[in-house]
Amino acid sequence: MISEHAHKAGEASYKGNAEEGIAYFRAFGVDESLFRAAFAAALSRGGDWADLYFEHGISQSISLKDHKVDSAFSSIGLGVGIRVVSGDQQGYAYTEDLSKDAVVRAASSAALIAESQSAASRFESQGFEVQTRANRYPISQEWMDVEVAQKVPLLTRLDEEVMASDQRISKVNIGLGHSTTAILIVESTGAIHFDRLPMTRMNLSCTAEDGEQRESNGYNLAGREGFEFINERRLEKLKTEAVNRTLFLLDAEQAPAGSMPVVLGAGSSGILLHEAIGHGMEADFNRKGISIYADRLNTRIAPKGVTIVDDGTRQHDRGAINLDDEGVEGQRTVLVEDGILRSYMHDRISAAHYGVKPTGNGRRESFKHTPVPRMRSTYMCAGKYDPQEIIKSVKRGIYAETFTNGQVMIGAGDFTFYIKTGYMIEDGKLTRPIKDTNIIGNGPEVLERTDMVGSDFEYDEGGWVCGKDGQSVPVSLGMPTVRVSEMTVGGVNA
Amino acid sequence: MSELLDQARRVAEKARALGAQEAKVVASRSRGVDVEWRDGQLERLSDTTDQSLSVSLYVDGRFSTHSTSDLRPESVETFLSQAIELTRYLEEDPARSLPDPSGYEGRSTVDLELFDPNYEQVSGEMRRAEVAELEALARQASSHLGDKVISVSSTVGDQFSEGARVHTNGFEGARQGTTFGASVSINLKEDDGKRPVGGGYSYRRHRSDLRSFEDIVAEAVESAEGKLGAQKVKTGSYTVIVKNKSISRLLGALLGPLSGAALHNKRSLWEGKLNTQIVSPLLSLHDLPHVPRGLGSAKWDGDGYVTHDRPIIENGVLKTYLIGDYYAKKMSQERGMQIQRSGSGLHNFQWSYGEQDLKALIADIGEGVLIDRFLGGNSNGTTGKLSFGCGGHMIRGGQLAEPLTEVNMSGDIAGLWSNLVAIGNDAYPEGSAHSPSCVFKQVQLSGV
Numbered sequence: 001m002i003s004e005h006a007h008k009a010g011e012a013s014y015k016g017n018a019e020e021g022i023a024y025f026r027a028f029g030v031d032e033s034l035f036r037a038a039f040a041a042a043l044s045r046g047g048d049w050a051d052l053y054f055e056h057g058i059s060q061s062i063s064l065k066d067h068k069v070d071s072a073f074s075s076i077g078l079g080v081g082i083r084v085v086s087g088d089q090q091g092y093a094y095t096e097d098l099s100k101d102a103v104v105r106a107a108s109s110a111a112l113i114a115e116s117q118s119a120a121s122r123f124e125s126q127g128f129e130v131q132t133r134a135n136r137y138p139i140s141q142e143w144m145d146v147e148v149a150q151k152v153p154l155l156t157r158l159d160e161e162v163m164a165s166d167q168r169i170s171k172v173n174i175g176l177g178h179s180t181t182a183i184l185i186v187e188s189t190g191a192i193h194f195d196r197l198p199m200t201r202m203n204l205s206c207t208a209e210d211g212e213q214r215e216s217n218g219y220n221l222a223g224r225e226g227f228e229f230i231n232e233r234r235l236e237k238l239k240t241e242a243v244n245r246t247l248f249l250l251d252a253e254q255a256p257a258g259s260m261p262v263v264l265g266a267g268s269s270g271i272l273l274h275e276a277i278g279h280g281m282e283a284d285f286n287r288k289g290i291s292i293y294a295d296r297l298n299t300r301i302a303p304k305g306v307t308i309v310d311d312g313t314r315q316h317d318r319g320a321i322n323l324d325d326e327g328v329e330g331q332r333t334v335l336v337e338d339g340i341l342r343s344y345m346h347d348r349i350s351a352a353h354y355g356v357k358p359t360g361n362g363r364r365e366s367f368k369h370t371p372v373p374r375m376r377s378t379y380m381c382a383g384k385y386d387p388q389e390i391i392k393s394v395k396r397g398i399y400a401e402t403f404t405n406g407q408v409m410i411g412a413g414d415f416t417f418y419i420k421t422g423y424m425i426e427d428g429k430l431t432r433p434i435k436d437t438n439i440i441g442n443g444p445e446v447l448e449r450t451d452m453v454g455s456d457f458e459y460d461e462g463g464w465v466c467g468k469d470g471q472s473v474p475v476s477l478g479m480p481t482v483r484v485s486e487m488t489v490g491g492v493n494a
Numbered sequence: 495m496s497e498l499l500d501q502a503r504r505v506a507e508k509a510r511a512l513g514a515q516e517a518k519v520v521a522s523r524s525r526g527v528d529v530e531w532r533d534g535q536l537e538r539l540s541d542t543t544d545q546s547l548s549v550s551l552y553v554d555g556r557f558s559t560h561s562t563s564d565l566r567p568e569s570v571e572t573f574l575s576q577a578i579e580l581t582r583y584l585e586e587d588p589a590r591s592l593p594d595p596s597g598y599e600g601r602s603t604v605d606l607e608l609f610d611p612n613y614e615q616v617s618g619e620m621r622r623a624e625v626a627e628l629e630a631l632a633r634q635a636s637s638h639l640g641d642k643v644i645s646v647s648s649t650v651g652d653q654f655s656e657g658a659r660v661h662t663n664g665f666e667g668a669r670q671g672t673t674f675g676a677s678v679s680i681n682l683k684e685d686d687g688k689r690p691v692g693g694g695y696s697y698r699r700h701r702s703d704l705r706s707f708e709d710i711v712a713e714a715v716e717s718a719e720g721k722l723g724a725q726k727v728k729t730g731s732y733t734v735i736v737k738n739k740s741i742s743r744l745l746g747a748l749l750g751p752l753s754g755a756a757l758h759n760k761r762s763l764w765e766g767k768l769n770t771q772i773v774s775p776l777l778s779l780h781d782l783p784h785v786p787r788g789l790g791s792a793k794w795d796g797d798g799y800v801t802h803d804r805p806i807i808e809n810g811v812l813k814t815y816l817i818g819d820y821y822a823k824k825m826s827q828e829r830g831m832q833i834q835r836s837g838s839g840l841h842n843f844q845w846s847y848g849e850q851d852l853k854a855l856i857a858d859i860g861e862g863v864l865i866d867r868f869l870g871g872n873s874n875g876t877t878g879k880l881s882f883g884c885g886g887h888m889i890r891g892g893q894l895a896e897p898l899t900e901v902n903m904s905g906d907i908a909g910l911w912s913n914l915v916a917i918g919n920d921a922y923p924e925g926s927a928h929s930p931s932c933v934f935k936q937v938q939l940s941g942v
Contacts (some may be wrong), residue, residue: 028564056564062584065759066828070587072558072580076573079563092540096563102543109541112618148583171760207760207876216761216876254879257904257940258729275870288532289644290681290689368542407870407883411681411689412721414900416870416883438871438881440900440940444687488726490871490881490902490940 021184021194025054028078028098032128035186037100041107042084043188046114047091050107053081053325054098054184055367061177062148064155067163072148081367084110088287088349092370128190133322136315136330137198139226143178146227151176154230158239162206165243168250171207173218176200178226185327193327199318199474200229201463204242208250215249217420218242222318222463222474237461245402248421252433255424255491261397262439262487263390263425266458268403270477272484273308273378275406275415276443277301279468281310281335281343282361282373283350285410292413292444293341301341302447305383308336310345312360312376318463319377319476326362326371333359335378345373365471372469379478383453387481390452392428398489399423399430400439413443438490446484454481498523498658499668501547506660508571509551513578516552516592518798519660527618528651531625537647549574553581557590589823595664597799597819597835606793607786608671610700616652616674624676624707625650632678632711639719644689645681652701665798673789674701678710680718692718697924699787705923720866724885724899727941733862733915734903734937735855735889738922741929743868743882747907748773749806751875752814754821754838758828763878763908767812773911775810778846783839790841790926799837806840810912816840842926848917852931855918857892859933864889865903878906902940910934 022031035052042050057077062069079096080103091113093106155174162172178200185193205218219241221234264272277293285291293301302308312321312330321330326348334342344350347362350373363374391399399422406417419437423430459478466475502521509517523545530538547570548561558581562573628648636643656670677695684690694713696705736744751762764772783801785791795801797819805813817825818838825833856864864886871882881904888895911934918931 060580066824068585068587070557070585070590072584074558074560074577074580076562076564076569089536090538092538092542094542096543096545096565106541106543110539112541113536113539148580152583152585173759209760214760214876216759216874249877254881254904257902257938259726259940259942288681289683290691292687292689294689295687368544370538370540404872405870409691409869411691412724412899413688414869414883414885416902418870418872418881436872436874436877436879436881438883438902438904440869440883440902442688442900488900488902488940488942490883490904492904492938 018192018194021182022192024182024194025056025184028056030054030098030184034100034103035128038082038103038107039188041104042082042111044108045111047084047086047111050082050084050188051326052186053367055079055181057179057181057366059177059179061175062151062155064159064174067159069152069155077366079367082107082110083370084113085349086114088353089113090349090370094367128186128192133193133195133329136313136320136322137224139198141227143180143226158204158235162204162239162243166208166247168208168210168247169206169243170209173205175203183325185325187327191327193323195322198224198226200225202238203463204238206242206246208246210250213250215246217246217249219245220463221461223316223461224318224320225316245421248433249435252421252435255398255434255437255489256493257489257491259486259488261394262484262489263394263397263399264479264482264484265399265401266387266454266456266479266481268460268462268477269400270379270460270479271403271406271417273380273479274375274466274475274477275408275417276441276446277308277335278310278375278378279408279410280413280443281345283344283346283354284373286344287350287353290411292411296341299341300339301444302336302339302450304339305453306336306339306447306450307334307381308378309334309381310361310375310378314377317377317476318474319375321360321376324360324362324371325364326358328358328360328362330376331360333361345375347371347373363473365473369471374468374473375466375475377476377478379459380453380480380482382455382457382480385452385454387454387456390454390481390483391425391430393452393483394425394428397425398434399425408443414440415443416440439487440490441487446487449485450482451485452483456480498656499660499666502658502660505547505549505570505574506662509549509574509578510662512574514551514553516662518550518592520548520657522546522655522657524653524655526651526653527621528649529621529625530647530649531629532647533645536622549577551577551581552590552592553578555586555588555590556581556584557587558584589820589827592661592663593797593799593819597797598665599800601800602784602793604784605786606784606791608669608699608791610672612701613652613654613672616701621650628676628678628707628710631707632680632714635711635715636680636718639682642682642684643680644683646679648678650676659798661798667794667798672699674698674704676704676707676710678714680714682718682722684722690718690721692716692721695924697789699789703787720887720897721885721899722897724897727863727898727901727939729940729942731936732939733859734934734939735859735862735864736932736934737852737864737866738918738920738929738931740865740867741932742925742927744910745927745929747873747880748911749840752816754815754817756875757815757817758821758825761876763875764812768815769811769813771810772812772908773807773810774914776846776914776917777807777810777911778805779807780805780844781840781842782844783841785842788842788926792839792841795837795839801837801839801841843928845921845928845930846917847919847921847930850916850918851920852918855916855931855933856889856894858916859889860892862889863887863898863939864894873907878908880905880907880910900941904938904940910937913937
């Protein structure tokens with residue numbers, strides 16, 4: 001199988017121990033002498049500190065279309081990123097060639113960020129200390145032990161069940177993908193960290209036809225698990241949600257345009273937090289003074305009762321991390337406590353800038369990127385209102401149930417998110433189904449207008465991907481039902 | 495170049511030796527350098543080298559694709575063996591085969607000038623000097639905004655890339671190219687705490703073709719300053735001008751559903767519309783793959799087929815779908831009729847440009863809205879429904895008036911482009927779309 005290579009390289013199973021990490025990467029010629037040579041070059045012109053980020057990632061996916069599992073994709077990524085930090089400044093280089101010459105050449109390029117020649121041999125006296133971590137994503141069955149022949153029937157069964165569920169379903173596409181990424185982080189302080197990050201993702205989309213009308217929609221699930229991720233509950237949910245969300249669209253219309261109350265359903269409406277507040281609280285934007293939240297620390301930014309958390313500790317969660325991509329422990333960070341902004345999300349550079357401890361938010365897409373503050377699992381804690389009471393409180397507005405994407409302008413605070421399905425609320429009741437409607441608002445203003453928070457908190461299990469600075473990382477989100485007293489609804493027929 | 499081509503040939507031969515009947519191999523590598531300067535000092539410097547190998551395998555009527563950056567010889571052989579073994583587990587797909595090699599013939603001999611021979615002359619000192627100069631120019635040009643300016647940053651970078659493609663049924667091709675970029679961002683702070691940002695950039699194949707720093711900075715200052723004091727629009731139906739640099743969002747919604755994948759999956763509102771009027775007769779859009787120094791220029795497409803100039807839309811009539819070799823075969827088999835391969839790639843666009851510049855268009859419509867940016871939203875290629883966030887300016891009395899923010903544009907793709915009533919002569923100088931500003935009537939905007 002394609003993943004056997006990793007098995008040979010890793011040899012022992014993962015226990016979160018950096019010694020295993022060193023053993024894992026030794027198969028690629030990575031050893032202590034390479035670390036020493038790299039750091040000698042990286043810090044040859046000075047700099048406060050440096051780190052090496054070795055990565056070996058294996059991914060594989062299979063897909064079904066037209067009732068056949070007839071295509072597959074696999075990839076192997078191997079390389080090292082070398083960073084030299086001097087104050088707030090970073091020099092960065094990466095190479096996919098792990099020979100000593102190539103790594104030293106890359107380290108010498110990263111070193112150019114530093115201006116002084118005074119610290120030429122500073123690394124020589126230091127040793128290395130391995131760091132052991134808790135494991136938030138223990139695996140019961142590694143994907144590398146699963147034959148493709150075991151995966152194929154899962155998809156064909158789902159396809160048959162979806163096609164049989166409603167005669168209006170005319171096309172089904174299903175994908176199953178998984179990856180395992182091994183990272184070894186070596187700091188110039190001598191600390192060494194290792195992690196192996198699993199990820200499994202399934203998606204199912206379908207097209208439904210009713211006369212001349214045609215609609216497409218889908219659903220996906222993801223988490224940091226092995227083959228055990230695939231269970232009956234999830235398969236049923238994948239199938240049911242994809243079919244229901246597609247058929248729903250046949251009867252739905254775009255929402256009316258204008259400014260009105262918006263009730264966000266529990267679960268995936270956490271996208272509101274991600275866009276309205278999350279990015280603006282990433283500390284790099286605040287360090288540079290360009291976020292709308294740059295001077296709002298310890299001030300009220302939301303009504304009492306609103307508490308927002310960014311959490312990397314939820315076991316098997318898509319946004320979970322044992323450690324971030326700078327070697328800092330994954331943590332639970334309270335961003336907003338009862339309406340007061342308490343913390344930004346920090347990487348090491350921003351934490352040093354603010355004189356606080358890093359919060360374990362220094363993440364990167366791969367060794368090809370520098371780490372920057374990123375979200376993990378971002379959610380709003382449950383409030384006191386019965387969700388039905390929230391709906392009843394709205395005379396005329398919309399209820400947003402499922403979403404596809406969002407975006408934010410960090411400085412201005414303007415953000416959008418796209419409602420795929422929802423309902424009109426008229427006289428306190430859910431009435432007409434709505435679809436394909438963009439919502440736009442301003443982060444601080446929307447938070448101030450979040451005046452009812454439901455008691456029905458729900459995590460979303462979807463495979464959300466967050467983009468920033470050209471980097472994509474997996475994240476997750478959650479939300480109780482909330483009411484925003486007024487937002488701009490991008491509908492039709494004003 | 496010859497080294498990469500040799501590598502691709504060796505891998506293709508090895509794939510056949512290990513059991514694949516056919517293979518497509520792409521070997522590539524690149525080097526990129528970027529320097530970022532912020533508020534008077536160096537912020538970030540990156541110097542990166544990439545290498546990768548991508549292989550598509552045809553094994554016993556089955557198909558898969560694979561990529562790796564672990565190019566140690568022993569790893570590549572293991573990689574290929576495992577990939578071929580994986581492929582054997584899949585179900586057969588009769589539509590999977592290498593393209594007919596007749597399509598490889600007749601490759602253009604024009605020099606696309608994708609490589610700047612002066613690339614090697616660019617030094618670290620030059621990049622640092624330029625990035626600092628760009629930031630200083632932006633700071634100077636925005637000095638009239640006083641303490642509203644909270645941060646100014648600039649980037650300068652360049653990349654060299656080369657790649658070789660080999661198909662086991664006869665295609666071979668290699669190319670190398672360079673790109674150079676420069677950009678600037680100006681962050682402002684308003685009295686209410688909002689911090690709008692404006693930017694300008696230039697990105698070209700040849701360094702000497704980059705726009706002047708003064709032009710880039712002027713674009714950034716105009717963009718940033720134009721967002722100060724922005725208000726919401728009154729919900730209603732407007733005549734809207736979408737500025738040249740922003741029209742690509744609407745163009746993507748228009749062209750996305752033309753793909754073979756969308757058509758095959760019944761996710762295209764344009765199904766059955768070939769050679770029919772789908773949008774305003776004002777719109778003609780041609781794809782030109784052989785523009786010297788063009789960012790989208792290429793002599794062959796993803797199937798290895800030679801590229802040609804072709805109309806996509808002519809006077810509002812859809813002239814071609816964007817169907818590659820695989821989906822042409824797939825749909826032909828599924829529908830029992832011949833579906834022509836038309837090529838899935840788009841390269842450089844030429845529009846049916848009008849006579850007026852943006853200022854004249856604004857004067858001409860008198861009252862309406864100028865959209866100069868999009869933010870989020872989505873379009874549904876199956877139904878054509880769209881809903882985008884955007885911002886810009888009111889147009890009153892034929893002139894730009896108050897800036898607008900938190901605006902939503904809604905409607906449907908066909909209706910919007912059918913309501914295209916004027917096209918500017920102001921092709922945006924960046925990118926490969928060369929988009930002009932476009933005027934649409936009766937556009938639904940939401941605000942207050």
